[in-house]
Amino acid sequence: MDKPFAITLDVGSSLANKTGSWRTSRPVYVDRLPPCNHACPAGENIQSWLYHAEAGDYEAAWRVLTRDNPLPAIMGRVCYHPCETACNRGQLDESVGINSVERFLGDEALKRGWRFEPPARESGKRVLVVGAGPSGLAAAYHLRLFGHAVTIIEAGPLAGGMMRFGIPKYRLPRDVLDAEVQRILDLGIELRLNRKVSNILETMEQDRFDAAFLAVGAHIAKRAFIPAGSAAHMLDAIAVLRGMEGEDKPLLGRRVVVYGGGNTALDVARTAKRLGASDAIVVYRRTREKMPAHDFEVEEALQEGVLIKWLSTIRNMADAGTLTVEKMRLDDKGFPQPTGEFETLETDSLVLALGQDVDLSLLYGVADLVIEHGVVQVGANMMTGHPGIFAGGDMVPSERTVTVAVGHGKKAARHIDAWLRGGSYAPLPAHKLAPFESLNPWYYADAPKTARPMLDLARRASTFDEIVAGLDESTALFEARRCLSCGNCFECDNCYGVCPDNAVIKLGPGKRFEFNYDYCKGCGICVAECPCGAIEMIPETI
Amino acid sequence: MELQTVKFYQTGTFTVGNRLLAEDERSVQANMDRTNSLNSGHRACQGCGEALGARYAIDAAMRATNGELIAVNATGCLEVFSTPYPETSWKIPWIHSLFGNAAAVASGVAAAMRVKGTPGVRVVAQGGDGGTTDIGFGCLSGMFERNDDVLYICYDNEAYMNTGVQRSSATPPAARTATTPAVGREPGNVFGTGKNVPLIAMAHSIPYVATASVANLRDLERKVAKAMEIAGARYVHIHVPCPLGWGSLPADTIKVARLAVESGLFPLFEVEYGEITGRTPIRRKVPVTDYLRLQKRFAHLFNVAGEGRVAQIQAIADRNIAKFGLLEEARTHG
Numbered sequence: 001m002d003k004p005f006a007i008t009l010d011v012g013s014s015l016a017n018k019t020g021s022w023r024t025s026r027p028v029y030v031d032r033l034p035p036c037n038h039a040c041p042a043g044e045n046i047q048s049w050l051y052h053a054e055a056g057d058y059e060a061a062w063r064v065l066t067r068d069n070p071l072p073a074i075m076g077r078v079c080y081h082p083c084e085t086a087c088n089r090g091q092l093d094e095s096v097g098i099n100s101v102e103r104f105l106g107d108e109a110l111k112r113g114w115r116f117e118p119p120a121r122e123s124g125k126r127v128l129v130v131g132a133g134p135s136g137l138a139a140a141y142h143l144r145l146f147g148h149a150v151t152i153i154e155a156g157p158l159a160g161g162m163m164r165f166g167i168p169k170y171r172l173p174r175d176v177l178d179a180e181v182q183r184i185l186d187l188g189i190e191l192r193l194n195r196k197v198s199n200i201l202e203t204m205e206q207d208r209f210d211a212a213f214l215a216v217g218a219h220i221a222k223r224a225f226i227p228a229g230s231a232a233h234m235l236d237a238i239a240v241l242r243g244m245e246g247e248d249k250p251l252l253g254r255r256v257v258v259y260g261g262g263n264t265a266l267d268v269a270r271t272a273k274r275l276g277a278s279d280a281i282v283v284y285r286r287t288r289e290k291m292p293a294h295d296f297e298v299e300e301a302l303q304e305g306v307l308i309k310w311l312s313t314i315r316n317m318a319d320a321g322t323l324t325v326e327k328m329r330l331d332d333k334g335f336p337q338p339t340g341e342f343e344t345l346e347t348d349s350l351v352l353a354l355g356q357d358v359d360l361s362l363l364y365g366v367a368d369l370v371i372e373h374g375v376v377q378v379g380a381n382m383m384t385g386h387p388g389i390f391a392g393g394d395m396v397p398s399e400r401t402v403t404v405a406v407g408h409g410k411k412a413a414r415h416i417d418a419w420l421r422g423g424s425y426a427p428l429p430a431h432k433l434a435p436f437e438s439l440n441p442w443y444y445a446d447a448p449k450t451a452r453p454m455l456d457l458a459r460r461a462s463t464f465d466e467i468v469a470g471l472d473e474s475t476a477l478f479e480a481r482r483c484l485s486c487g488n489c490f491e492c493d494n495c496y497g498v499c500p501d502n503a504v505i506k507l508g509p510g511k512r513f514e515f516n517y518d519y520c521k522g523c524g525i526c527v528a529e530c531p532c533g534a535i536e537m538i539p540e541t542i
Numbered sequence: 543m544e545l546q547t548v549k550f551y552q553t554g555t556f557t558v559g560n561r562l563l564a565e566d567e568r569s570v571q572a573n574m575d576r577t578n579s580l581n582s583g584h585r586a587c588q589g590c591g592e593a594l595g596a597r598y599a600i601d602a603a604m605r606a607t608n609g610e611l612i613a614v615n616a617t618g619c620l621e622v623f624s625t626p627y628p629e630t631s632w633k634i635p636w637i638h639s640l641f642g643n644a645a646a647v648a649s650g651v652a653a654a655m656r657v658k659g660t661p662g663v664r665v666v667a668q669g670g671d672g673g674t675t676d677i678g679f680g681c682l683s684g685m686f687e688r689n690d691d692v693l694y695i696c697y698d699n700e701a702y703m704n705t706g707v708q709r710s711s712a713t714p715p716a717a718r719t720a721t722t723p724a725v726g727r728e729p730g731n732v733f734g735t736g737k738n739v740p741l742i743a744m745a746h747s748i749p750y751v752a753t754a755s756v757a758n759l760r761d762l763e764r765k766v767a768k769a770m771e772i773a774g775a776r777y778v779h780i781h782v783p784c785p786l787g788w789g790s791l792p793a794d795t796i797k798v799a800r801l802a803v804e805s806g807l808f809p810l811f812e813v814e815y816g817e818i819t820g821r822t823p824i825r826r827k828v829p830v831t832d833y834l835r836l837q838k839r840f841a842h843l844f845n846v847a848g849e850g851r852v853a854q855i856q857a858i859a860d861r862n863i864a865k866f867g868l869l870e871e872a873r874t875h876g
Contacts, residue, residue, distance in 0.1 A: 009628035014583030016629060022588065055562060442800065443556045481562075493559025497571035497759060498796055500594040502582045506574050509561060519582035523589035523785075524793030531557060 023522035032434035032487025039086035042407040053480035076103020094449040104476035123147040128209040133161020135215035135393030138409025155196040218356035218394040229319030237353035253348025260353030382412035434487025438533030495526035584631040585623040589792025591782035606770035616644035616669025642677035645685040671712035686746035699784035711737040724842035743777040747816035750776040757800035789838025801833035806859035
């Protein structure tokens with residue numbers, strides 16, 4: 001051996017020293033369920049599509065989004081975005097404007113003409129969808145992608161259901177609705193309009209359908225008994241809103257009173273304003289806190305000059321249009337109780353917006369159905385008591401929003417597909433939720449939410465122009481990048497950087513990281529410094 | 543609509559790297575091809591701030607010099623845990639002589655490079671606070687005053703950790719160490735005096751002096767890279783928490799370092815030729831208690847005996863904030 005003076009051993013690397021043996025607990029990469037995904041009634045993988053949007057790859061983002069929801073441009077306008085309510089960023093500054101990014105992606109898709117990929121092969125099965133509302137359209141879309149032949153039968157003259165006949169134009173322009181519906185139909189889905197299914201079993205038999213998804217919605221206005229003179233002008237909210245889609249707009253007069261406290265009541269009052277009413281008054285029997293309408297709808301309605309009479313019920317309506325209104329008070333349990341104080345209100349028409357019932361006539365004679373509270377009961381797989389007949393949307397117990405309906409359609413489609421194949425669909429077990437406490441917010445700089453521009457009040461009160469505008473590219477990108485990526489690695493390199501032992505291996509773009517347990521001493525700095533909580537410490541088992 | 547100029551996380555600089563940034567805008571540590579100058583298998587404790595700080599600094603210096611770098615090491619934790627004979631964790635030319643002479647040896651290496659005609663090869667000397675502020679202080683001051691072409695990096699973990707946590711001249715007031723126990727009327731390290739080597743280096747009017755923290759990687763890398771662009775004597779003082787000596791959790795190493803900066807106890811600043819030319823503003827100011835409570839060496843401050851001491855330490859932090867203007871131009875940057 002030829003070594004320098006006093007040197008007896010070869011120089012060795014410390015790599016021979018496997019310091020991983022010191023460890024008592026080890027870090028592991030995990031994916032947690034972001035609260036937005038958890039809250040989405042349509043089951044969108046929001047964090048995942050924002051991840052692509054952050055990089056400016058809007059088409060990839062749109063494709064991930066539409067794996068769950070084929071109606072992003074509609075959803076970006078009408079969804080009440082429970083995702084934003086759940087968003088962890090809300091605890092930092094303001095929630096991410098998920099809804100506005102979704103709308104941007106939806107509009108971008110329409111502008112650029114992105115299409116859905118047709119199914120790779122046909123299953124040979126035929127599925128009937130009754131009702132072309134959000135639930136039926138979503139189910140048809142997913143069933144078609146599974147390779148089934150889908151026919152939608154719709155009683156109305158146009159597709160869209162309550163999206164067309166319930167949601168006013170100023171919230172959902174019809175060209176957007178038409179384009180998103182057409183894109184679904186372009187997958188090769190047959191749509192039969194103006195055809196009411198009167199007997200579901202007969203229709204299935206005639207056209208040899210293998211399964212059916214019912215989503216007829218809830219279009220029958222609920223009534224309340226209000227003694228009224230024979231000439232009193234009383235209408236129901238659904239008829240008014242549906243009438244807005246025809247040539248002859250409903251005649252409401254200068255003074256309009258709407259009875260009810262839901263979003264529909266506000267939609268009618270705001271519509272009346274736009275039709276030229278000088279007074280649009282909503283009469284509701286409880287308080288603002290108890291009102292089922294969303295707060296932002298109340299706020300916008302008030303801005304537009306709609307008046308709301310709280311704690312009031314309508315007792316009767318005289319011929320001349322004089323309403324007798326009784327003041328109410330809330331009892332200890334929060335129920336309104338009459339006070340015996342009355343006042344009168346002059347009106348040209350009274351619109352009842354007291355909720356809707358389901359027209360269940362198509363189900364007469366179907367065995368094993370359970371109907372409670374006027375809606376069809378379905379199992380966890382969205383199947384009614386009758387094998388092969390599934391149902392969703394407003395006709396089953398639900399919150400009755402477009403997003404819930406879309407979620408029902410997707411869920412039902414998966415179960416129908418499994419049922420047609422003779423199996424059952426079992427969703428993958430969900431990841432553990434990523435709470436705010438699992439994040440390291442130090443790494444997130446302050447960046448307040450980008451507000452969407454609103455139409456001028458003057459134009460809002462007089463036209464049916466859309467009131468909320470979309471984001472442009474730069475603001476949408478900004479908004480997408482506000483996402484904290486809760487519980488899901490977004491390759492910030494923090495773990496790779498902060499390890500004092502070089503025990504994190506970077507695998508390259510899109511491939512994330514790996515631990516080198518030969519050298520990881522289990523200090524846990526990577527866990528503490530991971531911004532998004534995507535690393536967990538687990539005890540070593542020895 | 544008015545656009546916001548504020549930058550935000552996903553393309554910001556608070557994390558080590560970022561998939562949305564161009565390669566050349568990312569930190570050295572984000573690079574898959576970083577030198578890893580201090581390799582795996584070293585025997586530093588779990589969560590060692592010094593091992594982390596050394597890799598951050600030397601990797602940055604390696605990039606700044608295209609790998610033409612020789613490191614001289616003083617005795618201390620860094621030397622002991624990285625080179626138990628015959629193993630070494632260093633992937634760069636590295637030499638160790640004595641506890642107190644790293645600056646002098648580095649001066650010699652720099653002279654040797656000049657004589658050999660390889661002036662492109664740069665020299666870094668590094669040591670802990672003991673080897674720098676106490677034992678090697680004379681050699682360091684000489685290196686400064688002769689303006690030798692050396693970057694001296696001090697990894698400050700505020701005591702002699704290698705030999706069992708004895709106090710050094712960098713140990714903060716009131717801290718408990720093996721030689722300043724938390725007993726008696728004035729528990730812990732002496733209050734009122736101290737030795738601020740970055741300011742002493744500044745008094746030498748050398749070309750460049752900077753303080754840095756393992757909690758702010760971008761800032762640290764920028765300062766090391768800047769130092770390597772300058773000829774002559776340079777000094778970078780890096781705050782590196784020691785979980786063992788400070789009694790903090792290994793997982794909290796970066797958090798503790800961050801709180802030292804954010805409380806104002808460890809000000810980040812730059813000096814060129816005797817003038818303060820830069821300071822890193824505090825982003826979210828915290829009271830010193832946030833920092834002190836994470837460390838057992840300060841536990842006695844929260845007993846009856848420690849009453850008043852916390853307020854005195856807060857006064858030190860407040861004085862630093864005022865002196866260096868750490869809350870000025872407090873902007874959201876990143």
